[in-house]
Amino acid sequence: MVIEKDFKDPRILQLKEEIKNLKLLLCQKETELSELLKPVAFSCCHGPSMKGASKEKLSATEISRYSRQMLIPKIGVKGQLKLKNSSVLIVGVGGLGCPAALYLAAAGVGCIGLVDHDCVEINNLHRQVLHSDVFLNQPKVDSAFAALRRLNEEVEFRTHKTQLSSSNATDIISSYDVIVDATDNAPTRFLLNDVCVFTKKPLVSGAALQTEGQLTVYNYENGPCYRCLFPKPPPPNSVKNCGDAGVLGTVPGVIGTLQAMEVIKILTENKGVLSGRLLTYDGLDASFRTFKIRDKSKTCAVCSESPTIKELIDYEQFCGSAANDKNPSINLLNPNERIHVERLAELLKTESENNTFIDVRSPEEFEMCSISKFVNVPINSLFFYNTSSEPLFTDLKLDTEKPVYVICRRGNDSQRAVQILKDLYSHLEIKDVIGGLHSWAKRVDNDFPVY
Numbered sequence: 001m002v003i004e005k006d007f008k009d010p011r012i013l014q015l016k017e018e019i020k021n022l023k024l025l026l027c028q029k030e031t032e033l034s035e036l037l038k039p040v041a042f043s044c045c046h047g048p049s050m051k052g053a054s055k056e057k058l059s060a061t062e063i064s065r066y067s068r069q070m071l072i073p074k075i076g077v078k079g080q081l082k083l084k085n086s087s088v089l090i091v092g093v094g095g096l097g098c099p100a101a102l103y104l105a106a107a108g109v110g111c112i113g114l115v116d117h118d119c120v121e122i123n124n125l126h127r128q129v130l131h132s133d134v135f136l137n138q139p140k141v142d143s144a145f146a147a148l149r150r151l152n153e154e155v156e157f158r159t160h161k162t163q164l165s166s167s168n169a170t171d172i173i174s175s176y177d178v179i180v181d182a183t184d185n186a187p188t189r190f191l192l193n194d195v196c197v198f199t200k201k202p203l204v205s206g207a208a209l210q211t212e213g214q215l216t217v218y219n220y221e222n223g224p225c226y227r228c229l230f231p232k233p234p235p236p237n238s239v240k241n242c243g244d245a246g247v248l249g250t251v252p253g254v255i256g257t258l259q260a261m262e263v264i265k266i267l268t269e270n271k272g273v274l275s276g277r278l279l280t281y282d283g284l285d286a287s288f289r290t291f292k293i294r295d296k297s298k299t300c301a302v303c304s305e306s307p308t309i310k311e312l313i314d315y316e317q318f319c320g321s322a323a324n325d326k327n328p329s330i331n332l333l334n335p336n337e338r339i340h341v342e343r344l345a346e347l348l349k350t351e352s353e354n355n356t357f358i359d360v361r362s363p364e365e366f367e368m369c370s371i372s373k374f375v376n377v378p379i380n381s382l383f384f385y386n387t388s389s390e391p392l393f394t395d396l397k398l399d400t401e402k403p404v405y406v407i408c409r410r411g412n413d414s415q416r417a418v419q420i421l422k423d424l425y426s427h428l429e430i431k432d433v434i435g436g437l438h439s440w441a442k443r444v445d446n447d448f449p450v451y
């Protein structure tokens with residue numbers, strides 16, 4: 001017989017808290033120790049990152065440590081020394097940045113900078129492999145630093161706990177040799193591109209979503225930059241992110257690791273850098289493809305001979321979207337077309353039979369968690385009905401006289417759905433639930449899963 005443990009037992013909770021604090025203290029002590037062990041001041045990056053170690057030679061320990069990769073003729077002692085004397089900036093310590101940083105630190109890159117403004121969330125842990133439970137709600141750069149330092153104390157790590165923006169990007173980026181774009185939004189991609197063009201740095205760019213990923217290197221040895229390929233930003237909110245579309249952890253694992261590979265090839269001056277080519281990876285199909293992409297554009301706004309953009313601009317304005325807004329909320333409805341979650345709770349308790357409750361999330365999300373009495377009508381199917389003018393409720397056998405309440409994950413799609421439904425069913429009272437299931441979990445049912 002399996003005896004269920006009571007995970008809310010105060011002794012268990014207290015011990016868990018104590019262990020978490022001890023682990024954090026251990027990290028703090030390890031940081032202090034590594035600072036004391038390496039007392040020589042250094043100024044990142046460009047070479048002097050070895051805290052007093054020789055730049056020209058490898059120590060016996062370094063030879064042992066990196067021997068397996070130094071045995072490769074295209075790396076050798078020369079290549080290892082190049083890595084040791086190099087610096088790499090990883091922008092975004094998420095799904096791509098974690099594996100990229102891990103392999104670059106393991107490979108012995110002399111100085112690694114990490115930029116991220118965000119903190120570790122539980123839904124990061126399935127793919128952001130440097131972070132762990134103990135660092136939940138702690139800055140990602142601190143969590144990554146602790147994990148990387150344990151892996152390789154010889155590397156100098158620099159943490160930039162900030163959002164990269166037009167005002168700080170040039171300062172941060174100019175002291176590194178190669179830049180890794182491991183971010184997830186259009187404004188930051190354009191910013192990184194432009195700053196790399198202006199400061200003449202290669203930009204190793206990756207992306208991963210669901211079960212597919214892609215990779216290329218911009219601004220390398222006269223190759224194209226991001227703007228040569230994408231002169232205009234994508235329509236606002238058209239770029240799907242992992243939080244909405246999902247991602248299998250192994251996919252950014254593959255792409256981030258390939259980003260590290262490109263960095264190593266650039267730093268060791270090896271051939272075959274993925275410039276002017278795009279590599280795509282389809283995880284389900286187990287296929288890699290490499291395509292030639294366009295050459296540097298003669299009319300590129302930043303990298304051509306007569307650029308029209310010569311300094312950093314406001315990239316959020318340019319793209320019409322924010323670089324760090326995880327829950328951008330829209331406001332499409334009048335207050336009388338909306339209810340709060342507390343009112344929804346009352347309706348569900350006392351008048352559930354007299355109302356219709358619709359959840360417009362995808363079937364996958366609905367299966368993960370839902371409020372009882374809600375039926376699933378994914379918003380995509382509403383778009384379909386909207387254009388096909390088929391009656392919506394036939395399959396659902398809903399009583400179309402009853403008021404309808406619409407919910408989604410965060411309260412945006414529910415508003416869009418209300419607008420569509422009102423076009424189709426103008427006689428019905430149709431309202432959305434403000435803040436969606438996130439608000440429900442916060443204000444009504446704290447045990448409801450948040451994702």
Ligand SMILES: Nc1ncnc2c1ncn2[C@@H]1O[C@H](COP(=O)(O)OP(=O)(O)OP(=O)(O)O)[C@@H](O)[C@H]1O
Nearest residue numbers: 092093094095116117118163164183184188242243
């Ligand atoms: N301008 C920026 N400056 C610093 N860090 C950035 C910037 N833009 C994005 N990032 C970081 O890049 C990382 C991208 O990671 P990832 O794509 O795995 O998604 P996430 O934001 O961590 O999670 P999810 O999309 O699932 O909510 C994030 O940690 C994010 O904070």
Ligand SMILES: [Zn+2]
Nearest residue numbers: 225228300303
């Ligand atoms: Zn260009």
